[in-house]
Amino acid sequence: MLRKNAYDLFLSLDDVEKIHESTLRVLKEVGVEFKHEEVLDVFKKHGARVENSIVYLDEDIINNALQTVPKSFELHGRAGFSTISVDGAPVITTAGGPPQLVHEDDSIRDSTLEDVIKFYKLIESSDVIDVTRIVSSDTADLDRNSENLFNPQQALLLKYNTKPVYGTIVNSNHTRGKSIRQGTRDSIQLIKKFYDVWDKNIILTDHCCISPLSVGSEVLENMLAMLDEDQIVQFTVCSMTNLTSPPSIMGTVVQDNATLLAAMVFTQLVKPGTPTIYRTLSAPTDMREVKLAIGSPENTLLGFAGIAMARYYGVPVGSGGGLSDSLTVDYQAGAETMMTLLPTYLGNADFVSHSVGTLGSFNLGSFEKLVLDEEVVSMLKRLYEGIAISDKKDGVDLMLKVGPRGNYLKGRTPKDYREEHYLPKYFNKQGDKLADREKFGTALDRAKKEVQRRVDEYELPETTKKQKEILNEYLPDPYKYDL
Amino acid sequence: MLRKNAYDLFLSLDDVEKIHESTLRVLKEVGVEFKHEEVLDVFKKHGARVENSIVYLDEDIINNALQTVPKSFELHGRAGFSTISVDGAPVITTAGGPPQLVHEDDSIRDSTLEDVIKFYKLIESSDVIDVTRIVSSDTADLDRNSENLFNPQQALLLKYNTKPVYGTIVNSNHTRGKSIRQGTRDSIQLIKKFYDVWDKNIILTDHCCISPLSVGSEVLENMLAMLDEDQIVQFTVCSMTNLTSPPSIMGTVVQDNATLLAAMVFTQLVKPGTPTIYRTLSAPTDMREVKLAIGSPENTLLGFAGIAMARYYGVPVGSGGGLSDSLTVDYQAGAETMMTLLPTYLGNADFVSHSVGTLGSFNLGSFEKLVLDEEVVSMLKRLYEGIAISDKKDGVDLMLKVGPRGNYLKGRTPKDYREEHYLPKYFNKQGDKLADREKFGTALDRAKKEVQRRVDEYELPETTKKQKEILNEYLPDPYKYDL
Numbered sequence: 025m026l027r028k029n030a031y032d033l034f035l036s037l038d039d040v041e042k043i044h045e046s047t048l049r050v051l052k053e054v055g056v057e058f059k060h061e062e063v064l065d066v067f068k069k070h071g072a073r074v075e076n077s078i079v080y081l082d083e084d085i086i087n088n089a090l091q092t093v094p095k096s097f098e099l100h101g102r103a104g105f106s107t108i109s110v111d112g113a114p115v116i117t118t119a120g121g122p123p124q125l126v127h128e129d130d131s132i133r134d135s136t137l138e139d140v141i142k143f144y145k146l147i148e149s150s151d152v153i154d155v156t157r158i159v160s161s162d163t164a165d166l167d168r169n170s171e172n173l174f175n176p177q178q179a180l181l182l183k184y185n186t187k188p189v190y191g192t193i194v195n196s197n198h199t200r201g202k203s204i205r206q207g208t209r210d211s212i213q214l215i216k217k218f219y220d221v222w223d224k225n226i227i228l229t230d231h232c233c234i235s236p237l238s239v240g241s242e243v244l245e246n247m248l249a250m251l252d253e254d255q256i257v258q259f260t261v262c263s264m265t266n267l268t269s270p271p272s273i274m275g276t277v278v279q280d281n282a283t284l285l286a287a288m289v290f291t292q293l294v295k296p297g298t299p300t301i302y303r304t305l306s307a308p309t310d311m312r313e314v315k316l317a318i319g320s321p322e323n324t325l326l327g328f329a330g331i332a333m334a335r336y337y338g339v340p341v342g343s344g345g346g347l348s349d350s351l352t353v354d355y356q357a358g359a360e361t362m363m364t365l366l367p368t369y370l371g372n373a374d375f376v377s378h379s380v381g382t383l384g385s386f387n388l389g390s391f392e393k394l395v396l397d398e399e400v401v402s403m404l405k406r407l408y409e410g411i412a413i414s415d416k417k418d419g420v421d422l423m424l425k426v427g428p429r430g431n432y433l434k435g436r437t438p439k440d441y442r443e444e445h446y447l448p449k450y451f452n453k454q455g456d457k458l459a460d461r462e463k464f465g466t467a468l469d470r471a472k473k474e475v476q477r478r479v480d481e482y483e484l485p486e487t488t489k490k491q492k493e494i495l496n497e498y499l500p501d502p503y504k505y506d507l
Numbered sequence: 508m509l510r511k512n513a514y515d516l517f518l519s520l521d522d523v524e525k526i527h528e529s530t531l532r533v534l535k536e537v538g539v540e541f542k543h544e545e546v547l548d549v550f551k552k553h554g555a556r557v558e559n560s561i562v563y564l565d566e567d568i569i570n571n572a573l574q575t576v577p578k579s580f581e582l583h584g585r586a587g588f589s590t591i592s593v594d595g596a597p598v599i600t601t602a603g604g605p606p607q608l609v610h611e612d613d614s615i616r617d618s619t620l621e622d623v624i625k626f627y628k629l630i631e632s633s634d635v636i637d638v639t640r641i642v643s644s645d646t647a648d649l650d651r652n653s654e655n656l657f658n659p660q661q662a663l664l665l666k667y668n669t670k671p672v673y674g675t676i677v678n679s680n681h682t683r684g685k686s687i688r689q690g691t692r693d694s695i696q697l698i699k700k701f702y703d704v705w706d707k708n709i710i711l712t713d714h715c716c717i718s719p720l721s722v723g724s725e726v727l728e729n730m731l732a733m734l735d736e737d738q739i740v741q742f743t744v745c746s747m748t749n750l751t752s753p754p755s756i757m758g759t760v761v762q763d764n765a766t767l768l769a770a771m772v773f774t775q776l777v778k779p780g781t782p783t784i785y786r787t788l789s790a791p792t793d794m795r796e797v798k799l800a801i802g803s804p805e806n807t808l809l810g811f812a813g814i815a816m817a818r819y820y821g822v823p824v825g826s827g828g829g830l831s832d833s834l835t836v837d838y839q840a841g842a843e844t845m846m847t848l849l850p851t852y853l854g855n856a857d858f859v860s861h862s863v864g865t866l867g868s869f870n871l872g873s874f875e876k877l878v879l880d881e882e883v884v885s886m887l888k889r890l891y892e893g894i895a896i897s898d899k900k901d902g903v904d905l906m907l908k909v910g911p912r913g914n915y916l917k918g919r920t921p922k923d924y925r926e927e928h929y930l931p932k933y934f935n936k937q938g939d940k941l942a943d944r945e946k947f948g949t950a951l952d953r954a955k956k957e958v959q960r961r962v963d964e965y966e967l968p969e970t971t972k973k974q975k976e977i978l979n980e981y982l983p984d985p986y987k988y989d990l
Contacts, residue, residue, distance in 0.1 A: 026516045026517065027515060027516060027517065027518065027519045027522070028511065028515050028516050030513075030516055032510060032511050033509045033510060033511050033513055033516070033853065033893075034509065034510065034893050034894055035510065035894065035896070036510040039510070039894070039896040042896055042898075042901070043896070043901070046898075046901035046902075046903050049903050050903055050906055053903075053907060054903070054906045054907055054910060054911070055911065056911060057911035057912060078911060124939075124940070131941060132940060132941040132944070234912065236906065236909060236910070236911055236912065236913055236915075237906070237910070237911040237912070238911045238912045265924065265928070266915050266916060266920065266921065266924045267914070267915055267916050268914070268915065269902070269915065270902030270905045270906065270915060270923070271902075271915065271920075271921040271922075271923040271924035271927070272895065272900040272901075272902055272923035272924075272927055273894045273895065273900075273927050274894055274895060274896050274897070274900040274901055274902065275900060275901055275902020275903075275905065275906075275923070276902070277894070278901050278902055278903065278906075279902060279906055308928050310930065310936045311920050311924065311928075311930075312930065312936075313936060313937055314916070315936060315937070317931075317936045319934070320886070320928075320929070320931075321886045321887070321889040321890040321929055322889070322927070322928055322929070324890055325890065325893065325894050329894060349934070349935065349936050350934070350935060350949070350950065351935060351938065351939065351940075351941075351943065351944040351949070352944060352949055353838050354837060354838060354841070354949055354950055354951060355836050355837060355838065355840050355841035355876070355879050355950055355951060356841060356879075356934045356935065356949070356950035357838050357841065358837070358838035358839060358840065358841025358842035358843075358845070359841035359842065359844060359845040359879075359882075359883050359886075359934075360841075360934070361838075361841075361842060362841070362842040362845040362846050363845050363886060363890070366849075370516065384939050385939065387939040388939065393838070396838050396839070396842075399842075400842050403803075403804045403842075403846060404804070404846075406804040406805070407804040407807055407808065407846070410516075410517050410808065411517055411518065411522070411756045411757055411760070411808050411812060412755065412756065412757060413518070413522040413525055413526070413757050414757070415525075417755040417756075417757040417758060418525070418526070418529035418755075418757055418758055418761050419529075419752075419753030419754075419755055419757065419758020419759070419761055419762060420529050420532050420533055420536075420537070420758075420761065422753045422758065423533055423537045423719065423720070423753065423758075423761075423762060424536060424537055426719060427537060427719070427720070428537070428538065428539060428540035428561060428719055428720040428721045429540060429717065429719065429720070429721045430719055431750070431751070432719075432749050432750055432751065432752065432753060432754065433749065433750050433797070437749065437754075437794050438749065438754040439754075440753070440754040440755035440758070441748065441749045441754035441755075441794065444754070444755055444756050444805070445748070445791050445794075445803075445805055446803070446804055446805070447793065447794075447795065448800075448803075451802070451832070451833070451839045451842075451843070452832065452833060452834060452839065453793045453795075453796060453798060453800045453832050454796055454798070455834065456607075456834065456867050456868065456870040456871065457607070457615060457834075458614060458615040458834075460834065461615070461834040461835060466833070466834070466835055466837055466839070467833065467837055467838055467839035468837060468838060
């Protein structure tokens with residue numbers, strides 16, 4: 025286990041307190057916009073100053089609200105649960121939302137429902153991914169005539185995966201003739217009904233704030249539904265420096281911190297004890313293109329800073345994931361993924377989305393990258409375990425036996441080796457010549473094989489007749505169960 | 508700048524002291540073999556117990572010797588110098604010794620002198636690489652009939668590069684009819700003569716120890732020549748866990764520490780004040796193949812541990828580099844390079860070899876990877892700079908102007924942005940579609956162009972007629988200057 029907090033590398037306690045002080049000034053003098061009357065009324069009722077949809081908060085209201093944020097909670101799936109905790113290991117989920125995929129032949133095409141199902145098969149068989157999600161939402165092959173465009177996607181997820189669910193925001197296109205809030209409640213109730221579980225956390229949804237310093241009405245409708253249904257509310261800021269946040273990294277941290285604190289405070293004012301997560305996904309703008317550059321060292325710094333701030337407040341923290349701006353599964357993708365996952369593992373975040381399978385600044389997904397990212401996650405987990413130090417591990421007795429120029433290789437591979445070494449699954453560790461590369465395959469060759477193997481070996485989870493009936497009400501026609 | 512030492516993440520002071528105590532036991536009870544009578548005599552003269560080429564050391568002799576190791580020194584080249592210092596930024600050099608290269612067309616072929624020269628052109632034009640070296644030694648197209656096989660390679664390096672020189676070990680094949688020690692002295696004197704500099708450090712050579720707990724005779728002959736010529740001696744251990752070091756990571760750290768301390772002590776006994784560097788390059792053995800697996804989390808842990816131990820002793824420390832076991836420039840190479848460079852930048856090592864351009868567990872080199880590794884180094888340098896924290900940087904005044912849902916983008920790109928953002932040179936940050944990828948190129952496409960550009964724009968450094976004559980004595984025929 026790590027001996028220190030990695031975020032201490034980047035921010036001292038003095039730095040954190042300076043950011044906190046500046047944040048208090050922002051919350052008091054600039055305020056945060058909430059585009060929802062009901063939300064504004066709650067803030068007013070609790071004594072906050074509200075003017076033109078902008079909420080101004082003082083230190084007392086923040087401190088009181090943060091005290092009721094739970095430090096640990098469970099997220100239940102059909103076959104088990106994950107514990108998200110300020111003391112625990114990171115719980116991880118996959119890429120979300122890529123409208124297009126980099127396919128096996130390196131072409132880039134729109135995602136289809138078949139692609140989404142292929143992702144579900146990889147997620148279900150993954151020993152790295154804890155939580156599932158609707159991978160690409162609103163693919164073009166969904167029936168646009170159906171009353172509800174959201175629940176068919178939720179039902180498909182529940183058909184193929186048993187892992188706990190990371191939610192997707194319901195928007196006005198999804199639920200015709202109903203409020204977004206009701207549409208969101210319906211989608212949550214579908215899961216409760218399918219699990220026949222009514223009193224547990226069965227969904228964790230991310231609520232993306234709008235930088236600078238605002239939370240939009242659709243997201244707030246979703247959030248209110250989550251609170252109605254007693255579920256887990258994560259807030260994320262995705263600022264872009266010099267565009268939607270100040271040009272300095274510190275300024276971005278301050279603005280993000282103000283936005284997240286205001287949103288988290290709201291959940292505790294409405295329902296003290298609501299499980300909630302603090303998360304920064306902010307990144308630099310590449311000013312040459314005025315474009316999000318997510319696979320950047322500044323994103324890694326912002327990730328560490330977010331963890332430092334959340335730890336200061338004692339609240340659960342989310343982190344970004346294995347992020348890249350590359351448009352293919354290449355050296356750049358590997359380097360950027362490794363770098364952007366550092367806050368998660370060296371900073372020991374509590375929940376991580378986009379940890380595997382994302383490319384192209386969130387615009388692309390890749391099956392092969394999902395598998396290779398699993399390898400990176402496993403390597404970082406090994407790094408996080410650190411170095412076992414004890415009298416037994418110091419090797420001196422062995423050295424006395426073996427002596428200078430001796431050889432340690434004898435008999436069965438010892439326990440110390442097996443305990444302390446990660447053996448990669450897909451990265452190639454064999455050979456050194458061209459013929460070896462052809463024989464053993466590159467990491468990408470191996471990932472392709474693994475994708476195929478896992479898809480081939482996938483079996484639909486067991487379901488009761490009643491569960492099938494529940495899902496059949498929504499499942500797109502080609503995917504309905506035979507009853 | 509980082510607020511803490513990253514190696515503290517992995518080892519506490521208690522851990523470091525435990526390793527130190529175990530190391531003292533090894534030095535006292537197991538000893539370190541030195542295969543050289545003159546070296547053994549020096550140890551004896553200073554009161555160490557010596558039996559059958561094995562030297563046993565007690566704490567006093569170690570502590571006294573370590574006190575005279577300089578904390579900072581310069582390494583001079585033809586056009587400037589690098590300062591290697593326990594307080595300074597990492598000084599870096601390139602891949603060394605790959606007998607084969609992964610070429611632009613992804614084929615793998617033996618290195619030739621032309622390849623070596625192409626590397627020199629990239630090194631000379633690099634704004635990341637500080638120090639040069641003989642990249643691939645003893646290529647097949649060298650004239651095997653010449654009296655001295657080493658100086659032609661040294662002369663070629665001096666012809667093409669002006670940066671300071673990282674040395675290569677002279678072996679018995681290089682210098683027929685002469686001792687290795689004299690051959691090494693000749694090669695050092697060639698540089699002194701070429702620079703016409705006689706009283707400065709003009710070469711830093713790495714002396715690889717043999718695990719477990721031994722230093723071989725050829726390496727010791729080289730080291731004695733370095734001491735004769737008052738140059739910088741780096742010692743490296745490259746243990747392989749469970750093969751040439753104990754199966755536990757801690758056992759490997761203890762054994763490596765004992766070997767390095769014994770070797771460094773020797774330099775101070777002979778010439779107190781000799782600049783010397785402590786360096787671990789140890790890595791796990793992949794027991795499935797009984798093969799070195801350098802691009803591994805355990806290598807990263809061993810790197811951080813080495814830095815922690817060197818800092819405990821207050822001596823300059825070297826680190827591994829951007830290492831990978833991949834046989835091509837791919838996702839694996841990117842991820843492994845980023846991970847294995849973490850100790851260098853987050854741990855702030857003092858000198859780093861193999862930092863750019865190496866692949867295939869040291870067996871392969873790549874021009875394109877050299878360029879892409881430069882990008883990774885630059886990203887890590889940015890990470891190392893950390894987050895600027897000050898009242899001026901907190902952005903609150905800007906937020907007051909811009910307000911919720913405002914826009915920061917106006918006028919010229921501000922100083923804070925320019926100061927705090929790294930804009931990548933080769934990683935692609937443009938577009939999100941297949942057509943974009945074709946238009947803007949992948950990172951590898953861009954690296955290929957950059958290699959070509961730098962080779963095309965390269966110009967031979969200015970040289971005096973006398974310098975040309977000095978090198979012409981050794982330069983291989985096709986590379987001699989016209990006089």
